Amino acid sequence: MKPLGPIPAGFEALDGELAISGRKASSLVEEAGRTPLFVYSKQMIAERVASLRAAMPARLKINYAIKANSFAPLLEHVAGLVDGLDIASGGELEMVQAASVGGDRVSFAGPGKRDEELEAAIAAGVTLNLESENEAQRALAIAERLGKAPRLAIRVNPDFELKGSGMKMGGGAKPFGVDAERVPALMREIVDAGCEWRGLHIFTGSQALDADALIETQANTLDLAHRMVSEAGMSLPKLNMGGGFGIPYFSGDTPLDIEKMGAALGDKLETLPDTLADAELFIELGRYIVGEAGVYLTRIIDRKESHGETYLVTDGGLHHQLAASGNFGTVVRRNYPLAIASHFGAEPAEVASVVGCLCTPLDRLADKANLPRAEVGDIVAVFCAGAYGASASPSAFLGQGPAEEMLV
Numbered sequence: 001m002k003p004l005g006p007i008p009a010g011f012e013a014l015d016g017e018l019a020i021s022g023r024k025a026s027s028l029v030e031e032a033g034r035t036p037l038f039v040y041s042k043q044m045i046a047e048r049v050a051s052l053r054a055a056m057p058a059r060l061k062i063n064y065a066i067k068a069n070s071f072a073p074l075l076e077h078v079a080g081l082v083d084g085l086d087i088a089s090g091g092e093l094e095m096v097q098a099a100s101v102g103g104d105r106v107s108f109a110g111p112g113k114r115d116e117e118l119e120a121a122i123a124a125g126v127t128l129n130l131e132s133e134n135e136a137q138r139a140l141a142i143a144e145r146l147g148k149a150p151r152l153a154i155r156v157n158p159d160f161e162l163k164g165s166g167m168k169m170g171g172g173a174k175p176f177g178v179d180a181e182r183v184p185a186l187m188r189e190i191v192d193a194g195c196e197w198r199g200l201h202i203f204t205g206s207q208a209l210d211a212d213a214l215i216e217t218q219a220n221t222l223d224l225a226h227r228m229v230s231e232a233g234m235s236l237p238k239l240n241m242g243g244g245f246g247i248p249y250f251s252g253d254t255p256l257d258i259e260k261m262g263a264a265l266g267d268k269l270e271t272l273p274d275t276l277a278d279a280e281l282f283i284e285l286g287r288y289i290v291g292e293a294g295v296y297l298t299r300i301i302d303r304k305e306s307h308g309e310t311y312l313v314t315d316g317g318l319h320h321q322l323a324a325s326g327n328f329g330t331v332v333r334r335n336y337p338l339a340i341a342s343h344f345g346a347e348p349a350e351v352a353s354v355v356g357c358l359c360t361p362l363d364r365l366a367d368k369a370n371l372p373r374a375e376v377g378d379i380v381a382v383f384c385a386g387a388y389g390a391s392a393s394p395s396a397f398l399g400q401g402p403a404e405e406m407l408v
């Protein structure tokens with residue numbers, strides 16, 4: 001038997017079934033017309049943003065990194081709750097434009113921005129988080145051709161990292177951002193070239209659950225911003241301090257203590273140097289905002305035994321749930337939170353592995369989990385499916401195609 005991850009708070013049983021936003025899994029599946037189906041709860045997302053705002057200093061603004069989940073109705077919902085949106089491609093620019101989000105609320109980071117992407121972003125008034133000196137030159141040349149002052153910020157490759165983070169994005173050689181020691185010179189250069197100076201972006205990593213590590217990183221981020229701005233002799237209109245707030249996926253993971261983080265950041269903001277006194281301060285979060293608000297529902301198609309082990313074979317799989325299958329940035333596969341939605345809250349009665357319908361041993365949603373007895377036709381729920389599920393899985397693999405998605 002292998003443990004399952006913790007089911008996020010807020011999911012309850014209704015008539016013995018999992019309910020999401022007060023609606024039974026079977027009725028959601030009926031409305032969608034088929035499984036597999038992602039269901040995202042509006043209310044849980046709104047509550048998450050509200051609790052974050054309550055914990056953090058009032059001055060801190062919150063951006064949503066749309067790569068976590070860009071389902072159009074969800075994007076519109078989240079856009080109405082947060083201060084700004086972070087995008088990482090021209091495709092994501094089209095998505096925020098379709099959601100009628102003004103370019104002044106959008107910033108665009110990511111290495112390898114193509115000229116067409118830079119042009120579309122500059123034309124839309126989006127802030128470009130420059131990833132290199134070369135990108136700065138291309139952006140300035142395109143802006144000149146368009147006759148527009150580009151909104152430019154610099155993404156910094158910091159000289160420290162976020163300890164304990166699932167995915168490190170700073171410290172040492174990286175394809176992301178400009179090495180901190182070269183940033184002051186680039187700041188002066190782009191301001192002299194006539195850009196609208198939008199400040200700095202310092203992102204150090206993802207999926208951290210340790211408040212102390214994040215507190216230390218935020219303090220380092222503010223200190224580094226101060227050093228670079230002082231050296232350049234410039235002001236700082238805006239500082240995107242990155243994010244990295246994680247959610248519990250696996251057995252033993254505990255939720256991030258955001259009250260502790262908010263208190264520490266509040267103290268730090270009391271004593272900011274003059275260089276940062278007027279800067280708008282942002283954090284940028286993806287999974288923390290939407291991850292726990294999403295559930296993936298998939299139906300059991302077959303129930304079989306092999307050498308004494310039970311397999312529940314579903315109509316979903318890694319083509320929608322790459323991360324839950326253990327194939328998206330994890331070293332050792334561990335079970336995500338998962339339940340039999342048709343018998344939610346029932347006592348476990350057997351050990352079974354839940355697998356997907358793809359012809360590969362990688363396609364496993366739960367390995368040797370202790371579950372209530374489930375039959376063909378029952379619905380399985382994979383939790384923590386609101387981020388990096390549909391948006392980060394190879395849905396074309398084996399001709400399967402995308403899952404349905406619903407915001408309720």
Ligand SMILES: *Cc1c(COP(=O)(O)O)cnc(C)c1O
Nearest residue numbers: 065068203206207284285286287
């Ligand atoms: C992916 C990404 C995020 C969001 O990360 P989460 O772990 O989902 O919060 C934020 N900022 C940048 C620059 C990113 O690349």
